[in-house]
Amino acid sequence: xxxxxxxxxxxxxxxxxxxxxxxxxxxxxxxxxxxxxxxxxxxxxxxxxxxxxxxxxxxxxxxxxxxxxxxxxxxxxxxxxxxxxxxxxxxxxxxxxxxxxxxxxxxxxxxxxxxxxxxxxxxxxxxxxxxxxxxxxxxxxxxxxxxxxxxxxxxxxxxxxxxxxxxxxxxxxxxxxxxxxxxxxxxxxxxxxxxxxxxx
Amino acid sequence: xxxxxxxxxxxxxxxxxxxxxxxxxxxxxxxxxxxxxxxxxxxxxxxxxxxxxxxxxxxxxxxxxxxxxxxxxxxxxxxxxxxxxxxxxxxxxxxxxxxxxxxxxxxxxxxxxxxxxxxxxxxxxxxxxxxxxxxxxxxxxxxxxxxxxxxxxxxxxxxxxxxxxxxxxxxxxxxxxxxxxxxxxxxxxxxxxxxxxxxxxxxxxxxxxxxxxxxxxxxxxxxxxxxxxxxxxxxxxxxxxxxxxxxxxxxxxxxxxxxxxxxxxxxxxxxxxxxxxxxxxxxxxxxxxxxxxxxxxxxxxxxxxxxxxxxxxxxxxxxxxxxxxxxxxxxxxxxxxxxxxxxxxxxxxxxxxxxxxxxxxxxxxxxxxxxxxxxxxxxxxxxxxxxxxxxxxxxxxxxxxxxxxxxxxxxxxxxxxxxxxxxxxxxxxxxxxxxxxxxxxxxxxxxxxxxxxxxxxxxxxxxxxxxxxxxxxxxxxxxxxxxxxxxxxxxxxxxxxxxxxxxxxxxxxxxxxxxxxxxxxxxxxxxxxxxxxxxxxxxxxxxxxxxxxxxxxxxxxxxxxxxxxxxxxxxxxxxxxxx
Numbered sequence: 001x002x003x004x005x006x007x008x009x010x011x012x013x014x015x016x017x018x019x020x021x022x023x024x025x026x027x028x029x030x031x032x033x034x035x036x037x038x039x040x041x042x043x044x045x046x047x048x049x050x051x052x053x054x055x056x057x058x059x060x061x062x063x064x065x066x067x068x069x070x071x072x073x074x075x076x077x078x079x080x081x082x083x084x085x086x087x088x089x090x091x092x093x094x095x096x097x098x099x100x101x102x103x104x105x106x107x108x109x110x111x112x113x114x115x116x117x118x119x120x121x122x123x124x125x126x127x128x129x130x131x132x133x134x135x136x137x138x139x140x141x142x143x144x145x146x147x148x149x150x151x152x153x154x155x156x157x158x159x160x161x162x163x164x165x166x167x168x169x170x171x172x173x174x175x176x177x178x179x180x181x182x183x184x185x186x187x188x189x190x191x192x193x194x195x196x197x198x199x200x
Numbered sequence: 201x202x203x204x205x206x207x208x209x210x211x212x213x214x215x216x217x218x219x220x221x222x223x224x225x226x227x228x229x230x231x232x233x234x235x236x237x238x239x240x241x242x243x244x245x246x247x248x249x250x251x252x253x254x255x256x257x258x259x260x261x262x263x264x265x266x267x268x269x270x271x272x273x274x275x276x277x278x279x280x281x282x283x284x285x286x287x288x289x290x291x292x293x294x295x296x297x298x299x300x301x302x303x304x305x306x307x308x309x310x311x312x313x314x315x316x317x318x319x320x321x322x323x324x325x326x327x328x329x330x331x332x333x334x335x336x337x338x339x340x341x342x343x344x345x346x347x348x349x350x351x352x353x354x355x356x357x358x359x360x361x362x363x364x365x366x367x368x369x370x371x372x373x374x375x376x377x378x379x380x381x382x383x384x385x386x387x388x389x390x391x392x393x394x395x396x397x398x399x400x401x402x403x404x405x406x407x408x409x410x411x412x413x414x415x416x417x418x419x420x421x422x423x424x425x426x427x428x429x430x431x432x433x434x435x436x437x438x439x440x441x442x443x444x445x446x447x448x449x450x451x452x453x454x455x456x457x458x459x460x461x462x463x464x465x466x467x468x469x470x471x472x473x474x475x476x477x478x479x480x481x482x483x484x485x486x487x488x489x490x491x492x493x494x495x496x497x498x499x500x501x502x503x504x505x506x507x508x509x510x511x512x513x514x515x516x517x518x519x520x521x522x523x524x525x526x527x528x529x530x531x532x533x534x535x536x537x538x539x540x541x542x543x544x545x546x547x548x549x550x551x552x553x554x555x556x557x558x559x560x561x562x563x564x565x566x567x568x569x570x571x572x573x574x575x576x577x578x579x580x581x582x583x584x585x586x587x588x589x590x591x592x593x594x595x596x597x598x599x600x601x602x603x604x605x606x607x608x609x610x611x612x613x614x615x616x617x618x619x620x621x622x623x624x625x626x627x628x629x630x631x632x633x634x635x636x637x638x639x640x641x642x643x644x645x646x647x648x649x650x651x652x653x654x655x656x657x658x659x660x661x662x663x664x665x666x667x668x669x670x671x672x673x674x675x676x677x678x679x680x681x682x683x684x685x686x687x688x689x690x691x692x693x694x695x696x697x698x699x700x701x702x703x704x705x706x707x708x709x710x711x712x713x714x715x716x717x718x719x720x721x722x723x724x725x726x727x728x729x730x731x732x733x734x735x736x737x738x739x740x741x742x743x744x745x746x747x748x749x750x751x752x753x754x755x756x757x758x759x760x761x762x763x764x765x766x767x768x769x770x771x772x773x774x775x776x777x778x779x
Contacts, residue, residue: 008604047585069558092362099469104365133472
């Protein structure tokens with residue numbers, strides 16, 4: 001025990017006082033650029049952050065890292081004439097691996113032959129049940145379902161997404177996950193090349 | 201059979217002739233004994249062979265073979281492999297097994313759980329009530345023939361999802377009052393049944409102090425909605441003035457039957473669910489589960505994955521301990537300043553989790569045979585920045601801020617003492633055990649993964665009071681920083697997955713118990729596979745839950761204001777307590 005009662009409290013308060021002033025020192029040394037600037041936000045999340053480093057959401061937003069995952073979306077490729085083709089082949093792996101079982105898929109059938117064709121007739125995700133685990137995106141063999149970065153989903157009603165609400169372009173996917181998209185594109189191109197190579 | 205059996209270091213069947221028979225089912229290990237020999241065997245095991253620490257008690261329902269099994273895992277606090285023994289009883293009520301509470305008091309809550317969920321009657325248990333379900337609940341939910349009201353199928357994936365997914369919203373399947381069975385004599389409209397009766401009767405079973413004034417004792421309920429219970433947790437206390445004469449924790453308000461869900465899920469589906477047990481330390485939960493399933497599959501993760509795992513688990517420990525320190529100070533009345541100082545550092549760690557796994561808290565990062573993905577270079581740089589330049593300094597600052605504070609010292613030192621003897625007796629784990637002077641840490645006692653390669657000290661303090669539990673957490677954070685620093689330096693290049701990623705893993709039949717030293721204590725996963733895509737039995741040895749066994753004994757004799765401090769120093773997370 002310290003010889004004087006209250007010494008420990010004073011010592012603790014000095015820590016508080018130091019931190020109290022650090023905010024203002026930082027505010028001044030950043031000349032007002034500590035807030036609402038990308039650099040300022042990055043600084044407040046770095047090892048050098050000191051003082052109060054609250055990010056003033058929603059006026060300021062922390063950029064999410066590439067791997068950040070939220071409710072999935074379906075990727076479509078755009079053709080030269082603007083036609084949209086979903087990459088999904090309705091193989092059902094995402095529905096089978098989904099832990100809370102929030103994915104419903106109706107497979108399309110060819111009206112002439114009655115045989116299944118690789119294209120989903122309907123695709124639902126119950127976004128209120130989705131636990132954002134990312135297993136569907138991880139195990140999709142066609143890179144067709146990916147996790148989104150858009151986390152502001154609050155609505156006044158139930159969020160059951162159908163295939164139109166879920167579809168987003170390959171370009172969008174590349175924008176939010178450049179590293180992953182490029183790696184997967186390269187892998188797909190290599191696979192396609194080897195397949196045509198074997199065919200010849 | 202692929203899964204290697206744990207080495208039986210001593211031949212128990214020679215020591216107990218005619219009592220034990222080895223479990224010879226493929227993939228299984230341990231010993232089977234008869235209920236009539238249980239007490240004699242357990243006493244000899246504890247007193248003569250030194251297996252003083254009962255880690256886990258659980259039951260398994262073998263519906264096809266028409267029998268129930270009670271499974272015990274017992275260890276030595278000096279370290280080493282444990283003893284696994286089982287009691288088999290026919291599957292017809294009453295299923296009676298002797299209670300081990302008189303030998304290992306740490307079995308108290310676990311046996312109550314087995315009674316609640318499986319309906320196994322432990323004869324001689326001092327307080328055999330339901331624990332997670334409410335008193336008067338119909339049936340025992342973990343039995344294989346018990347189905348929940350909107351039961352769809354025995355195992356996922358559910359057939360209604362594909363190829364003709366007829367979308368039905370969950371709330372439409374599950375209308376209020378639809379398909380619910382009530383126990384006999386229960387009328388929800390007219391409450392004729394008092395579910396609290398058993399609790400209050402149990403509370404009244406204490407030794408009355410004959411000396412002194414004959415004052416009335418009052419029962420006070422703290423919670424379930426109370427700011428210092430860290431969630432929906434209820435503490436029923438009997439007070440004599442300000443002094444606590446009896447205390448019973450009441451839990452289950454957050455119960456969702458994690459284990460039943462786990463037995464419906466395929467093996468990989470359970471991984472994100474484990475995040476939600478102790479939601480402050482999801483990486484650690486992932487670790488325990490991955491370890492148990494890897495034991496069954498006989499897979500070894502790659503080198504790089506092992507290092508990443510250790511780094512993540514230690515970072516989780518720091519994040520969880522920071523939260524524990526902050527919350528304890530909140531409970532002591534230091535309103536939110538220390539909490540926010542701790543949260544700031546935790547936030548930087550969670551940013552790393554987000555960059556690595558995609559989510560701050562629900563990481564879902566481990567896979568069988570490795571981790572989900574390699575982490576980006578920027579995340580590694582951030583780990584280096586924080587662990588070499590920031591965190592050691594900041595922990596010292598929080599330490600300086602708190603540990604000499606006279607109020608904390610007077611509220612903490614000598615208060616809420618758990619002696620070393622009691623800590624072992626009540627199966628306390630983690631910081632609670634180590635603050636009582638027992639240097640028991642699974643990372644050292646039975647090293648898993650690559651913990652044998654790192655230099656770190658098992659933190660131990662001797663007084664077993666609230667203050668020591670706080671200080672143990674500070675010291676453990678420092679040791680974890682040491683481990684992460686070593687791991688960053690040694691981190692090898694290479695793949696992070698030993699297997700091809702599979703959405704349906706093949707797990708050979710057998711049993712496995714994977715245990716890790718989680719931030720709250722020993723976290724164990726007991727898994728039985730029968731070769732199907734879903735586990736037959738999935739049990740979680742939850743440290744927060746079992747640490748509460750000691751909660752009552754610590755508090756009795758203390759003042760009522762210390763209950764919150766004791767609870768804060770035990771550090772529970774209700775997601776794990778209630779499962």
